[in-house]
Amino acid sequence: MTNIYNFSAGPAVLPKEVLAQAAAEMLDWQGSGMSVMEMSHRGPEFISIYRAAERDLRELLAVPDNYKILFMQGGGLSQNAVIPMNLIGNGDATIDFVQTGSWSSKSIKEAARYAKVNVAATAKDNGYTFVPPQSEWKLTPGAAYLHLCTNETIDGVEIDFVPTAQGATTLVADMSSHILSRPVDVARYGVIFGGAQKNIGPAGVTVVIVREDLLGKAVPYTPSAFDFKNVADNESMYNTPPTYGIYIAGLVFQWLKRQGGVAEMERRNIEKAALLYAALDADDFYQNRVQKEYRSRMNVPFYLRDESKNEAFLAGAKERGLLQLKGHKSVGGMRASIYNAMPIEGVQALVDYLNEFAGR
Amino acid sequence: MTNIYNFSAGPAVLPKEVLAQAAAEMLDWQGSGMSVMEMSHRGPEFISIYRAAERDLRELLAVPDNYKILFMQGGGLSQNAVIPMNLIGNGDATIDFVQTGSWSSKSIKEAARYAKVNVAATAKDNGYTFVPPQSEWKLTPGAAYLHLCTNETIDGVEIDFVPTAQGATTLVADMSSHILSRPVDVARYGVIFGGAQKNIGPAGVTVVIVREDLLGKAVPYTPSAFDFKNVADNESMYNTPPTYGIYIAGLVFQWLKRQGGVAEMERRNIEKAALLYAALDADDFYQNRVQKEYRSRMNVPFYLRDESKNEAFLAGAKERGLLQLKGHKSVGGMRASIYNAMPIEGVQALVDYLNEFAGR
Known part of the structure; x- marks a missing residue:
């Protein structure tokens, strides 16, 4: 699997x-x-x-x-x-x-x-x-x-x-x-x-x-x-x-x-967040609306420019083992939460899928 | 073990x-x-x-x-x-x-x-x-x-x-x-x-x-x-x-x-409680002070007549794998809680120990 x-x-x-x-x-x-x-x-x-x-x-x-x-x-x-x-x-x-x-x-x-x-x-x-x-x-x-x-x-x-x-x-x-x-x-x-x-x-x-x-x-x-x-x-x-x-x-x-405590966690979380936001910002296929200096390292909400593709996006993600990406019902869209226990490999897998789905 | x-x-x-x-x-x-x-x-x-x-x-x-x-x-x-x-x-x-x-x-x-x-x-x-x-x-x-x-x-x-x-x-x-x-x-x-x-x-x-x-x-x-x-x-x-x-x-x-639902649980609980109270009532080595018609089927507090033996009783119980028998700090003594998940074999093991410790 x-x-x-x-x-x-x-x-x-x-x-x-x-x-x-x-x-x-x-x-x-x-x-x-x-x-x-x-x-x-x-x-x-x-x-x-x-x-x-x-x-x-x-x-x-x-x-x-x-x-x-x-x-x-x-x-x-x-x-x-x-x-x-x-x-x-x-x-x-x-x-x-x-x-x-x-x-x-x-x-x-x-x-x-x-x-x-x-x-x-x-x-x-x-x-x-x-x-x-x-x-x-x-x-x-x-x-x-x-x-x-x-x-x-x-x-x-x-x-x-x-x-x-x-x-x-x-x-x-x-x-x-x-x-x-x-x-x-x-x-x-x-x-x-x-x-x-x-x-x-x-x-x-x-x-x-x-x-x-x-x-x-x-x-x-x-x-x-x-x-x-x-x-x-x-x-x-x-x-x-x-x-x-x-x-x-x-x-x-x-x-x-x-793992090295919260200092090491912070180092990894900065790295994971940078990787994910870079993929979202690469072009206008995806959008995170938060001003850059206030973006969360933990919870990354984003929208597809073409929201008619939401279901296809989620289905493809699930096929690839990328689970629970649906956004909160009050704001819609998608959300990737990348807490301490999310390894960078998981963020990389998501980024690969983001790029693939955007046809990059 | x-x-x-x-x-x-x-x-x-x-x-x-x-x-x-x-x-x-x-x-x-x-x-x-x-x-x-x-x-x-x-x-x-x-x-x-x-x-x-x-x-x-x-x-x-x-x-x-x-x-x-x-x-x-x-x-x-x-x-x-x-x-x-x-x-x-x-x-x-x-x-x-x-x-x-x-x-x-x-x-x-x-x-x-x-x-x-x-x-x-x-x-x-x-x-x-x-x-x-x-x-x-x-x-x-x-x-x-x-x-x-x-x-x-x-x-x-x-x-x-x-x-x-x-x-x-x-x-x-x-x-x-x-x-x-x-x-x-x-x-x-x-x-x-x-x-x-x-x-x-x-x-x-x-x-x-x-x-x-x-x-x-x-x-x-x-x-x-x-x-x-x-x-x-x-x-x-x-x-x-x-x-x-x-x-x-x-x-x-x-x-x-x-297991058969709460009716079967009641049958078992009556049997388990009867077995335990009978051992406590066999003579005056142990004492449960609750009037018989109000005795709980679940929680059975009891006292040793000679409370100087409490520590020896608990130590011997632990050796036999009978755990957590110490009474609540507010009332002292002993307490055996015999909830649904306690099998009758556990109650029998406790009864055997009660008899052994009492020199019966």
């Missing part, structure tokens, strides 16, 4: 080595006689798995000691409610947002149910093809926090700078779809969060990295299982955590370390 | 056949070239897995057509907040509870953050060794609902009747630790919920079975990902669902059907 390359935006491709190890250990984890799925979350076996995952993620992202790493449930979307609940306090809070695409828009809509929201800047009128420059952000003095989606999975827009315009206001970043793809200066953020199902592991695990001084301020109606302080104080075991997903995430972290 | 039998209260033992199939399909689900973990939740492959799981669970529990089955995240504990949010409406609601052990107590504490709670009856003063008779329940006219934990995982108390004392008040049942262990008349309940990690599958999946007329009444601060109506309207894909956990749950449902 042809090599299969899976370009899904998430849940997404995982390293083959990780899946092979998970398969081999499925019925008996390291001589314990148990599958990881069968272990009590409070037993020594799972505790060791949990602590290794936490430690490895802390090392990979150089998370400072005054930050807690939480493994939660509910996905990035649930955090759109959980973060306001944890951060707005009991006063008359305003949350600032920069609207750069579909996911920041969802965050805005949800946050408006809990606090006043201020859209400090938006790229909506331009179809989310760039990041509004900081000089144009209309920020709120005393805002509870400024929320950014640093990589818009659907729109393919990436914020590759840490803002300074917000001054002392706490930064909250939804990094779901590019976490671990590049180094990040965690100390510049109050909260970093992400659903696991892109660069971390299976859907159902949500990683939250939160500065300790932000804990303990949840509004009274916060479900106790989603109060960051409860989760932090109980090493993510206030509630039974998604144990198997955390185990897989831990295997992914070990794989990342073997 | 000796056979291993895992008596964990949850996450807990899974059928070997299920784990073997999951291992075999880990890198390539049915020729798709993808792991289930790597599939888009909106693609045809995962949709087929999801729908089969939903259909099989509906068949196994004979869920009527006017009930929705939701696959959510957050565990049973999160539902202690999510259910009030969805059911109390905007008025001045009271929730009735029958307090039968640790889990109903947690539900009471969490619900009190959202509404008035009325403990209609409690077995607390008796150390949670029985279910207060319905004739003594002091119910609230017009209560939003009556909440029961029909099997107390920590205390080993099971409610084996459907109450009638509440009249027209909606019944809500936390069935986390005995769902699928016996037939249930779903139509008598408004909501049935449970964390998956006992009889369903891996931790991180939460099953909610809700009558349709209860949808659409969530209070305004309900996170949209936890509004039952949003989840129901989107076939549990309002948010990215915990796809791999749902896949494993689906394999468990298929396994249950092959």
Whole structure:
């Protein structure tokens, strides 16, 4: 069979080595006689798995000691409610947002149910093809926090700078779809969060990295299982955590370390993205509409000039083992997500097909 | 190596056949070239897995057509907040509870953050060794609902009747630790919920079975990902669902059907529980404190008369491949959880050891 390359935006491709190890250990984890799925979350076996995952993620992202790493449930979307609940306090809070695409828009809509929201800047009128420059952000003095989606999975827009315009206001970043793809200066953020199902592991695990001084301020109606302080104080075991997903995430972290960590991932991701965008830009057969300096290294949406060929394009791709290239239903077209676990051979196979289909 | 039998209260033992199939399909689900973990939740492959799981669970529990089955995240504990949010409406609601052990107590504490709670009856003063008779329940006219934990995982108390004392008040049942262990008349309940990690599958999946007329009444601060109506309207894909956990749950449902469904499970569970309780009751070396008619078929807590022998008991058990028998930290002693996936051979092995250790 042809090599299969899976370009899904998430849940997404995982390293083959990780899946092979998970398969081999499925019925008996390291001589314990148990599958990881069968272990009590409070037993020594799972505790060791949990602590290794936490430690490895802390090392990979150089998370400072005054930050807690939480493994939660509910996905990035649930955090759109959980973060306001944890951060707005009991006063008359305003949350600032920069609207750069579909996911920041969802965050805005949800946050408006809990606090006043201020859209400090938006790229909506331009179809989310760039990041509004900081000089144009209309920020709120005393805002509870400024929320950014640093990589818009659907729109393919990436914020590759840490803002300074917000001054002392706490930064909250939804990094779901590019976490671990590049180094990040965690100390510049109050909260970093992400659903696991892109660069971390299976859907159902949500990683939250939160500065300790932000804990303990949840509004009274916060479900106790989603109060960051409860989760932090109980090493993510206030509630039974998604144990198997955390185990897989831990295997992914070990794989990342073997590859050379996020610095090496960034090098590869730059190379993969450059290869793919070059093929899309070669002529006007394909089109990516995002301004070049804001193009995502992870999610590459593109359109065929002649959209009547969409079905033929997808069918031909599938024949060649290039899977899940259909764009998100809200924007149409195509999308290639090229996360950490996508090897350059997969991107090259896609580029070969792009050239072939365009008759180049 | 000796056979291993895992008596964990949850996450807990899974059928070997299920784990073997999951291992075999880990890198390539049915020729798709993808792991289930790597599939888009909106693609045809995962949709087929999801729908089969939903259909099989509906068949196994004979869920009527006017009930929705939701696959959510957050565990049973999160539902202690999510259910009030969805059911109390905007008025001045009271929730009735029958307090039968640790889990109903947690539900009471969490619900009190959202509404008035009325403990209609409690077995607390008796150390949670029985279910207060319905004739003594002091119910609230017009209560939003009556909440029961029909099997107390920590205390080993099971409610084996459907109450009638509440009249027209909606019944809500936390069935986390005995769902699928016996037939249930779903139509008598408004909501049935449970964390998956006992009889369903891996931790991180939460099953909610809700009558349709209860949808659409969530209070305004309900996170949209936890509004039952949003989840129901989107076939549990309002948010990215915990796809791999749902896949494993689906394999468990298929396994249950092959075994003969919940009627056959009940037959086996009665047999297993009888065997174990008989060994505990044989003399006063061991003690289970729950009144016989309320003893759980799933979770069997017990104490050694001479608790100084606890460590020796656990060490000997482990040598014989009898794992995770230590009781919950809040009550001490021992606990054997004998869920659907525990074969009678495992219970027999435990009984043999109980007799041996007691010098019988």
